[in-house]
Amino acid sequence: MRRRREREQQILELIRAGEENVEELARRLDVSLSTIRRDLQRLSDTGVVTRTYGGAILSRPAPEASLSSREHINLQAKQAIAATAATLVQDGDRVLLDVGSTVEALGLRLKDRPLSIVTNNLALLPVFAQKDSIALTVLGGNVRSISMGTFGPLAELAVRRLTADKLFLGADGVVAGRGLCEATQEQVALKEAMVQQASEVFVLADASKLGNAHQPAWLPLTRPWTLVTDAGAEEAQLAPFRALPGVTVVVAAADSVRPARSLEDALD
Template sequence: MSSSKTRERQQRILDLVHKDVVDVDELSRHLGVSVSTARRDLNKLAAEGRLLRTYGGAAFVSHERKEHTLNERMHIQRPQKEAIAALAAQQIEDGDTLILDAGTTTAALARLLIGRGDLHVITNNIEVLTILAKDPDIRLTMLGGEVRKLSMGAVGPLAELALGRLSADKVFLGADGIVASRGLCEASQDQAYLKEKMMEQGDAVFVLADSSKLNFAGQQAWTPLSRPWTLITDADASPEQLAAFRELENVSVLVA
């Protein structure tokens, strides 16, 4: 099918989602296409920041994509985030010291660490702290600082100062968006800079980003990714989305 027809169909999807037709099966019936085609279009539009992928469908956003609360994020791309977390957990070995960033995907990873035994987790993520406090065998270090209530993560000079006195075997980062040529995008400079400091303190860096965040550049603060790192994303990511990352020599790509 021609690219013009594809874009026309995707514009129809945006119109339908704006009218609260948000289920992928219903969208495919309206468009007269297969569910897999509708899903690919949704993933493409989500990567462009024109809508949000949700479980089984999509939600409308304006071009000025607002930052969602932690509770809202928990329900967006939830199965994909859980699959990413499961693959991330496979990268962790007994005795590892980990840095877990703020975000719902890193919180999903934390849930999978309960019962894993000898681990040290350093985090600015209040949800991670709540989850892992239940496990007596996991050592926890909380980074202090100013709490961003939207993400329930600590940021700022105090968090950066504490982080500078610590080191880790593996760092697991989240992001609002990720662009191969630019790095991670975030809503604030404090978030972006803290992620940079986290990477400096870890031997290995993993970025946990579902397919809707790939090639999304809708926030104004950036964290460059100049050192070797691993992208862990989900199976909804298209070959086109992944191509730019696979072309980079310093990036490994894992698909859950």
């Protein structure tokens, strides 16, 4: 498995350098044509490359959707993930919350708990700021309106001055052995700083994001972490994560989950 992942990374590096032909890739890596074709098919299945006649090219990044448009996609799955993630938080924890619609759903389930919250998630600030039980710390920085979050050097500096018991990350895609993908390096840089400051790391990702590699910026996860996903994830999607040392997979129950109040309702 490790050798295959290393070979696939080498294939991507060769394609970036201009080598797109199957025969040339096989020659450069000293493997059979059938091995290269299988590798390219796996990379194509995860969206990293697009197969062409006789080879492959890197896929173009997918357009990034706004937070408001993502809030209504896979809503039941996100609610189930949020409900399960909330059970992993203990009263009194210092919790670091990333941006994203699934993390927002988690935040709405934590708003009445006695917690210390650190976040760059602007959508949740009005909710937490009203609660006496929440000790709220906001990471300042450059505002990225499409994801309703703060990023950049100021946010990274602030998070490095803090520690957290638990970190809950969102992502545009999660690939076993590669990590999380996002639209910009700015997003990845802040997530990396968050990971370094947290005792436990949780990634909240519904089934549609598992194996999804359509964005160009990557955060490798080299420390123990937990994937929290929904019951729609197939075993073929989960098996690569289960095989990784240091990765725990939590699947939210398929039972109907009572939705948390919406952000608008929470502000009323």
